[in-house]
Amino acid sequence: MIGTVKGTGKRKIMLQGHMDTVYAAGILGSQPYKIDGNRIYGPGIADDKGGLAVMMASLKILADAGWRDYDTLTVVMNPDEEVGSVGSGELIATTADLHDTVLSFEPTAAKSVAKGESLLLGAAGIARATLEVKGRAAHAGAAPELGRNALYELSYQMLQTRDIAKDIPGVTLNWTVARANGPINQITEKAQALGDVRITQPGAEKELNDALQAKIASGKLIPDTETTVSVEIGRPAFVAGAKGRALAEKAQAIYKEIDRDLALTPMTGGGTDAGYAGRSGKAAVVESFGLAGFGYHARDEYIEVDSIVPRIYLVTRLLTEIGKQ
Numbered sequence: 001m002i003g004t005v006k007g008t009g010k011r012k013i014m015l016q017g018h019m020d021t022v023y024a025a026g027i028l029g030s031q032p033y034k035i036d037g038n039r040i041y042g043p044g045i046a047d048d049k050g051g052l053a054v055m056m057a058s059l060k061i062l063a064d065a066g067w068r069d070y071d072t073l074t075v076v077m078n079p080d081e082e083v084g085s086v087g088s089g090e091l092i093a094t095t096a097d098l099h100d101t102v103l104s105f106e107p108t109a110a111k112s113v114a115k116g117e118s119l120l121l122g123a124a125g126i127a128r129a130t131l132e133v134k135g136r137a138a139h140a141g142a143a144p145e146l147g148r149n150a151l152y153e154l155s156y157q158m159l160q161t162r163d164i165a166k167d168i169p170g171v172t173l174n175w176t177v178a179r180a181n182g183p184i185n186q187i188t189e190k191a192q193a194l195g196d197v198r199i200t201q202p203g204a205e206k207e208l209n210d211a212l213q214a215k216i217a218s219g220k221l222i223p224d225t226e227t228t229v230s231v232e233i234g235r236p237a238f239v240a241g242a243k244g245r246a247l248a249e250k251a252q253a254i255y256k257e258i259d260r261d262l263a264l265t266p267m268t269g270g271g272t273d274a275g276y277a278g279r280s281g282k283a284a285v286v287e288s289f290g291l292a293g294f295g296y297h298a299r300d301e302y303i304e305v306d307s308i309v310p311r312i313y314l315v316t317r318l319l320t321e322i323g324k325q
């Protein structure tokens with residue numbers, strides 16, 4: 001969902017957050033909305049309903065105050081962030097490229113689990129490695145020697161590549177899924193493994209792919225089997241760079257006005273749409289303008305009430321400052 005308004009200023013500003021959550025339909029039956037002291041509980045309340053609420057409340061305050069100090073103001077609400085933005089990633093990337101600045105509204109960590117609130121300047125990208133082995137089927141009882149066991153070969157290839165990413169800066173690989181669905185009385189003809197790949201340096205996935213290809217070509221356990229491997233990139237890594245850092249430092253200074261500290265986190269393992277927004281490097285992108293919260297993708301997700309007003313202050317002030325540039 002994308003909405004754009006035109007103003008009277010110079011800057012092109014984009015705000016983004018996501019509407020989807022990871023929870024199954026009906027979750028409110030067992031985990032209802034609940035206020036308890038400084039916490040408000042609810043599935044998805046921090047990740048990322050709280051972020052959308054901060055975005056909308058801030059824009060309402062600014063609109064009511066007559067703020068129009070922007071050339072373009074675009075709001076992007078993504079419906080498929082939690083599954084890797086497979087349908088919306090390209091649109092986020094191309095829309096962000098039309099803007100100077102992108103504020104992204106994922107949550108920040110609650111003070112019950114972190115020393116203080118922060119903004120995020122980097123997040124790992126995600127890719128998927130696929131290892132496929134083609135063997136030869138044969139009767140497992142009558143003539144196993146005629147078969148070429150794809151499952152054994154898959155195991156061998158997984159083991160020989162399991163530490164391969166350790167020598168490549170900025171990328172990790174973990175084989176996490178293996179499949180071979182043949183009948184039990186047949187020597188396995190086909191087997192497949194999937195690996196979780198995390199990227200903290202753009203481009204490291206290409207090096208990983210090259211290393212995997214070379215390793216697999218270097219040897220096999222079972223003659224006559226054929227192994228292929230591929231690395232398919234999902235969400236790109238987010239690296240804020242100098243422009244993003246300058247924007248985050250401005251936010252830090254604004255938080256100081258209300259005596260609050262804002263840490264700048266250089267990198268996290270979780271993926272974010274900021275990776276798409278910052279892919280080309282055209283816009284200045286900073287992540288985590290949402291509310292302080294905890295328990296995302298888990299039970300008893302909550303936000304901290306005393307982060308609501310400061311975060312709205314931060315976003316409204318920052319937007320007016322950006323508009324002045």
Ligand SMILES: [Zn+2]
Binds near residue numbers: 018047081106107
């Ligand atoms: Zn999220």
